[in-house]
Amino acid sequence: MSRIIVIGCGQGGLVAAKHLADSGHEVIVYEAERRENAAHPWRDDIRRAVFEEAGLAPLPIEDCVQKSKWKFVSPDGKSTLRVPMTPPLEEISIDRKYLLDRLLSECKNVEINFESPVERLIVKDEKVAGVVVGGTEIPADMVIDASGYNSKFRRQVPGKFGIPEPHNDDKLCAFRGYYETDLTKELPVPPCTLYVKHLGGNGIDWCNLNPDDKADILIGRIGELPDDEITKAKESLLKEHAFNTGKPFFERRVDISLRYPAGIMVADGYAVVGDSAFMTMPMMGSGIESSMKAGRMLAETIGRECDFTAKSLYPYQLKFFKQFGFAYVFVDVLKRWALNLPAEVVDKAFSSGIVTDEDMALLSTDENAKGPGAKFIFKKIGIALKNFGFVAKALKCAVKGIRAMSYAKKIPKKYDAAKLRKWADKLDLKVRK
Numbered sequence: 001m002s003r004i005i006v007i008g009c010g011q012g013g014l015v016a017a018k019h020l021a022d023s024g025h026e027v028i029v030y031e032a033e034r035r036e037n038a039a040h041p042w043r044d045d046i047r048r049a050v051f052e053e054a055g056l057a058p059l060p061i062e063d064c065v066q067k068s069k070w071k072f073v074s075p076d077g078k079s080t081l082r083v084p085m086t087p088p089l090e091e092i093s094i095d096r097k098y099l100l101d102r103l104l105s106e107c108k109n110v111e112i113n114f115e116s117p118v119e120r121l122i123v124k125d126e127k128v129a130g131v132v133v134g135g136t137e138i139p140a141d142m143v144i145d146a147s148g149y150n151s152k153f154r155r156q157v158p159g160k161f162g163i164p165e166p167h168n169d170d171k172l173c174a175f176r177g178y179y180e181t182d183l184t185k186e187l188p189v190p191p192c193t194l195y196v197k198h199l200g201g202n203g204i205d206w207c208n209l210n211p212d213d214k215a216d217i218l219i220g221r222i223g224e225l226p227d228d229e230i231t232k233a234k235e236s237l238l239k240e241h242a243f244n245t246g247k248p249f250f251e252r253r254v255d256i257s258l259r260y261p262a263g264i265m266v267a268d269g270y271a272v273v274g275d276s277a278f279m280t281m282p283m284m285g286s287g288i289e290s291s292m293k294a295g296r297m298l299a300e301t302i303g304r305e306c307d308f309t310a311k312s313l314y315p316y317q318l319k320f321f322k323q324f325g326f327a328y329v330f331v332d333v334l335k336r337w338a339l340n341l342p343a344e345v346v347d348k349a350f351s352s353g354i355v356t357d358e359d360m361a362l363l364s365t366d367e368n369a370k371g372p373g374a375k376f377i378f379k380k381i382g383i384a385l386k387n388f389g390f391v392a393k394a395l396k397c398a399v400k401g402i403r404a405m406s407y408a409k410k411i412p413k414k415y416d417a418a419k420l421r422k423w424a425d426k427l428d429l430k431v432r433k
């Protein structure tokens with residue numbers, strides 16, 4: 001039996017913990033927050049089938065709440081696109097605290113310690129060999145870093161493994177709040193409204209009426225979000241949505257990963273999972289799904305017996321890239337291009353039919369998780385062809401995305417630290433340049 005420590009009780013960490021404990025390992029989770037603060041106090045959208053796909057008990061149907069309908073508003077506020085719905089309860093709105101409860105109930109054989117922030121990793125002979133909590137050294141055969149986007153542990157891993165750090169523009173700096181509602185006022189139809197490049201900002205804002213009748217505001221900007229930007233955007237959203245009284249239940253800042261997954265996910269005695277490995281689909285989310293499935297992949301890679309070297313853990317990274325990573329590289333390239341389009345061009349895309357409701361469905365569902373196939377790529381090119389001014393740039397971007405994805409697929413099939421580092425560095429250039 002080996003001892004495995006998981007830092008953070010997010011979805012990826014807990015799914016890995018459950019499966020590893022079921023395989024007979026001693027698994028200890030350290031979570032910095034108190035039990036009641038350990039999950040965000042809001043709802044998010046996921047596919048219902050993810051639970052079974054991650055090897056967990058299915059969600060009871062009576063606990064499932066249909067995902068709400070969304071509309072997207074153009075930067076000039078004049079045009080909207082609606083996101084068509086998937087079949088009933090295929091995608092659900094899930095309360096994060098309920099999600100945490102479900103995951104914890106799966107972790108029967110796991111020792112879970114709340115209010116126990118990990119201070120640092122223990123590194124011995126260039127191998128991660130445990131953690132320090134409350135000044136005490138806790139040795140382990142392996143540490144799973146599930147501590148989120150701002151993990152401080154990635155850079156404590158010996159440099160020779162090259163675990164990457166994010167760039168400043170890899171994140172959406174977000175402010176999210178829940179507010180009391182006045183249901184006698186005009187209610188939004190559909191309930192969720194997302195503003196693209198709202199008030200000229202580089203990012204998105206939303207103001208929603210949630211299934212639990214609470215108002216939900218998110219203000220997100222790429223790279224940085226100054227306080228005065230929050231004040232300005234919030235005032236505008238409250239003015240447009242009278243049902244939102246502006247009396248907060250809570251308000252908090254948080255970072256959301258917008259980039260492709262980490263090009264190096266393993267080291268001797270160490271692996272990253274979830275947001276600490278940037279496992280969201282750039283700009284479109286799905287981080288809960290990717291993290292839960294990654295947790296299972298990691299546990300299956302470790303199995304019952306493992307020497308916990310980077311070489312033994314590497315099939316986990318290969319599985320993740322095959323199922324999600326290659327596609328996310330393509331989406332990342334599209335995202336960087338789309339985010340840099342001037343607001344007038346986005347307005348034109350909304351108003352001229354270059355982008356349609358159907359495209360919004362394609363972009364907001366998980367169809368791309370298997371990889372953007374020819375259908376997606378040619379569809380995007382077809383859309384661009386409808387507007388001549390758009391053509392050159394769109395084609396260039398699609399080609400660049402395909403090239404980056406094709407290069408990603410050249411990921412070393414066997415672990416070789418130097419080759420992997422070279423591949424990861426070149427991939428980064430291909431996505432960013």
Ligand SMILES: Cc1cc2nc3c(=O)[nH]c(=O)nc-3n(C[C@H](O)[C@H](O)[C@H](O)COP(=O)(O)OP(=O)(O)OC[C@H]3O[C@@H](n4cnc5c(N)ncnc54)[C@H](O)[C@@H]3O)c2cc1C
Nearest residue numbers: 008010011031032044045117118147148274275286287288
């Ligand atoms: C506003 C917002 C909306 C989102 N919407 C969606 C959505 O609709 N659908 C979707 O699929 N995904 C969504 N996501 C993304 C999703 O939340 C993440 O991708 C997913 O939860 C994986 O996160 P994580 O568990 O890796 O990290 P986190 O959720 O950040 O969890 C990390 C945990 O580690 C703990 N921790 C940190 N440091 C330490 C330490 N030193 N010691 C011990 N514990 C520590 C933290 O307290 C935290 O509990 C959204 C994210 C945000 C912020």
